[in-house]
Amino acid sequence: MTETTDDTGRMGRRGLLGTTAGAAALAGIAAGAGSMALASGALAQAQRAAPAPTPRGGQSAEVKPGDLDEYYGFSSSGQSGEIRIIGLPSSRELMRIPVFNRCSATGWGLTNESKKVLTEGLLPATKEFLRKRSGGQSAGDTLDYHNGDAHHPHMSFTDGTYDGRYLWINDKANCRIARIRCDVMKTDKIIEIPNASDIHGLRPQKFPRTGYVFANSEHVIPIPNDGTVLDDPKNYWSVFTAVDGDKMEVAWQVLVDGNLDNCDADYQGKYAFSTCYNPNKGVTVAEMTDHEQAWAVIFDIAAIEDAVKRGDFKEMGGVKVVNGRQGSKYTRYLPVPNSPHGCNTAPDGIHVVIAGKLSPTVTVIDVRKIPDLFADKIKPRDIVVAEPELGLGPLHTAFDGRGNAYTTVFIDSQMVKWNIDKARRAFAGEKVDPIMQKLDVHYQPGHDHTSMGETKEADGKWLISLNKFSKDRFLNTGVLKPENDQLIDISGDKMILVHDGPSFAEPHDICIVHSSKVNPISVWKRDDRSWEDARQQAAKDGVKLEEAANVIRDGNKVRVYMTSIAPTDSLDKFEVNEGDEVTVTVTNMDDVEDLTHGFTMVRHGIAMEIGPQQTSSITFTADRPGVHWWYCQWFCHALHMEMSGRMLVHPKRV
């Protein structure tokens, strides 16, 4: 085995660690899977890039104080359940957007506005489950899961490129899809997907616009999953879902065979693609991997829409489900080596790259051949135009818009740069090596993404490698280590590693959007729909939110309305009785950019964010007699410490 150095001139990972880690991982796979593909794949481990010539490129990750980043990175946080806005190239986290998590700072999961987003799109059975769990007795609790597993954040498209309207992201853990408004960078809709075990891959339609948001159900389950079918895997299914991204409701689903993994859409608005492992519906690791081939499933969008129109569907779990199992006219199953993982459409509009995972190869298809496939003029494998061997554990591929692809290889811990055209020529028999460079990353990369790389405007400047392990790359943080999001300059001939970015569990995927595509506002508009319920309730109570200083009693419900202008709230106290259900509605009448206020009620677990010109509300039961201070928890003014007031709770007469 060759010793390698990385491009910073240091001794490479293998030089430091030997091959123990790689070999152990390989042994683990072989034991679990016994895939033949791995044997040939081992050869790839000997391939290493030649020492780099003087690199071009030379971009720096440094952004000097006061300068702005060029790109937004919208990063999922994996099991942290949020979206993070990263500035690139500086790799600084600019903001967190609470989505499937609870957020102590903003009150996400506590405010009435966020509870509505978190609750209204849940399925009835889930609402019932959560109601049972919470006891359903108190205004202070939330019918919400409290956690999520946010995987794939992607922006809305118009004509093959980002349009700055929305982001969508899936929750693998609790089968949800969320939409984030990019004007205010807040989550505005969350829906739960029926008939699915877990929602994994997610991608928006690229053309003519989004439109559909495609989502994969991964594990197979009975439909309906009501206990009628239990330990009978042959009656388990998965579904491919098209969500109407404008209405945020399920448009249709397609029943398929096997576990759907990742997906992507084409640039023509005709097809969607999903990788599919576990074709035999195994329920153990051994059963899931005990075969040579699995599939990429291709969905014919227009044909499925037509089926829905014609009534060729079955109503299941309240949605229209079209049969897309093998043999269906709405789908085609492309055999690829087991178990495929990543699925990435190239900016050339022509190629889709399916990563091999257990095979050291990626499979490249040419979308121009797909109409003939659906017309049964050619066989599925006839659409394959390249299948280069890249290294051990290829997972995901990104593109530079110059004809090159960048594939993460998990077991080898490398980023492999290869040329699509050369791979086609090699597949056609020409003696040409498509691999241009392999760069060590640290360690075990999953998703990768390039700047604007999932659009037709891929600009080939930056590549980010989202590595699952960091091990020795940062100061020791105890047993739990950060992931490592590494930034790579791809503007020159050679990839150059420029930054190690530690990140909390676990930035699963990212999309990198040029800052010109995104134009958020800095002060809320008073007519924003987010607080429509509060607006309507205030109207019923005869209260003008913008001038409010009111306490409305309605039986044992008390509605407290106030405004905030630094450093005071319009009320400095209010009085309630023990056991009252109290709703506090605060309108921030400061209209200065960045002048957020907060409302925290001491020893009540109550806190919320109120941005400039925003209205936020929160409901709780006043079960603690006595004097309770609230205070502004968002530093707003030199007299911030003094911005507080008292809730006086009269005890119940005994």
Add this chain to the structure above:
Amino acid sequence: MTETTDDTGRMGRRGLLGTTAGAAALAGIAAGAGSMALASGALAQAQRAAPAPTPRGGQSAEVKPGDLDEYYGFSSSGQSGEIRIIGLPSSRELMRIPVFNRCSATGWGLTNESKKVLTEGLLPATKEFLRKRSGGQSAGDTLDYHNGDAHHPHMSFTDGTYDGRYLWINDKANCRIARIRCDVMKTDKIIEIPNASDIHGLRPQKFPRTGYVFANSEHVIPIPNDGTVLDDPKNYWSVFTAVDGDKMEVAWQVLVDGNLDNCDADYQGKYAFSTCYNPNKGVTVAEMTDHEQAWAVIFDIAAIEDAVKRGDFKEMGGVKVVNGRQGSKYTRYLPVPNSPHGCNTAPDGIHVVIAGKLSPTVTVIDVRKIPDLFADKIKPRDIVVAEPELGLGPLHTAFDGRGNAYTTVFIDSQMVKWNIDKARRAFAGEKVDPIMQKLDVHYQPGHDHTSMGETKEADGKWLISLNKFSKDRFLNTGVLKPENDQLIDISGDKMILVHDGPSFAEPHDICIVHSSKVNPISVWKRDDRSWEDARQQAAKDGVKLEEAANVIRDGNKVRVYMTSIAPTDSLDKFEVNEGDEVTVTVTNMDDVEDLTHGFTMVRHGIAMEIGPQQTSSITFTADRPGVHWWYCQWFCHALHMEMSGRMLVHPKRV
């Protein structure tokens, strides 16, 4: 008013914005407070540093890929409720430690181990309140506040410097103090403080060791706060609390007059200091600020301990409360301009700096004079040795160990470097200007901290300014903007701004610890006390956690024990009945650094982290009949996707 440039040579903030922001803030204060001190303070606004000569210093914030940071920054997250580990000088967030928040990734607030930490130290009345709120019916819910407001993180001391044992941090919102174990970087104890409205300032004893953790109660309330006293502020009180940091229980409290704000301890183990605003117990902003002077309260530790020993205390809320009101022999009230805020002990062991907030001054006291003060040989103001005028809104002060101090001035948005000795000489009448430099920061700084600056080993290399507003310094993230943690090189004669660090709401305070002081482990020890309850339950069930693959039924309780070794769990399925209370206990038997596993139960809101060699457990009610997959949500292996299993829930017979 002089135009200024900052040290990067750019046009300064005032050049860009004019003085609108500063003037508006000033007007706001004047309207609310009418403090005379401000009038003279306005003069300070004209003071600006002369153009910098060629700076020395020249440290870079850049840490190249693979290199390590030199310092740990343990940053509170304000209302986000967590602690963040920041690498310095790179300013990268290395890790989040869940404390008072819920964490979707790690299952903090969901696992039995974390629920115990979050619950067992709560006061009985709080447990009852939370039990009512949750309905108290289901195993899936947590008697926890879900939020917190984490302000002041500080490490344990031995002999005046960090010893790497623990961190402590306060929750202002819900009156709690948490301890974090620095060997594993996890929260191990949280206690709620009685008799307090909200816990604000917190500092550990520096000498001979921690020992006590001192904590300030801010807002005044009746004691007991049971509704007997309501709108009667003259019967409101605040308390100064000493927590035994080893036992994590309240050692004693001291009753004081006014709102306690920030605190610090001396280097002799004799005294603690708290700033104190609102001396007249006002309940509105106007009442809180309508006076010329407030106090710094000095606590005589040995005298208080002796009072406790002698029985000179009152038992209140289950703890011993010593009377430290004005006139008490246990305290002294030092008059300072209203309303003081920061309170910082200098590494010289001699000086304590009280920041003026509404006064443009800071008040410097000499701890060597305090014995004479307690002996009534001198008057309180006789311990003041300097009171330099620094600018508008001085909040906090840090030190470089070379005799210089760095004070944030909030309204001026500046960092002021000044010399303690010169300030003493000026106070003594000498014509000398203690101010050495003013540096624009962006914008509105709160806490600041220097590397090792709160210890006797202050090394004068780095200064961080935690700014509350960022406005235009980063790509627009919508209405909510990040804060801005700016890194300043102080190794030379001049402060040089080297990095803008965006951060999520709101890194309130930080301590900067040299990496040599901290030595976490990377793999859990199997005898760790964190999962003692699971260990004992397993023993009762005859299960060996390290080899477990068991399902124990105990009435309608089902205990599922499994181990994880990538890429499989020791069970691939288990069966329960609808309505069973299920406890899943997973032991990660991988012993490879960074090989964390997870356990997520789909559509159940159930997720947890299991680090290498850790045992974690989680309890929920199996209320959903059908097939439910669990999966490992922590990417662990090339076959990570396949690491899953099924819970089969048999429906109730109707």
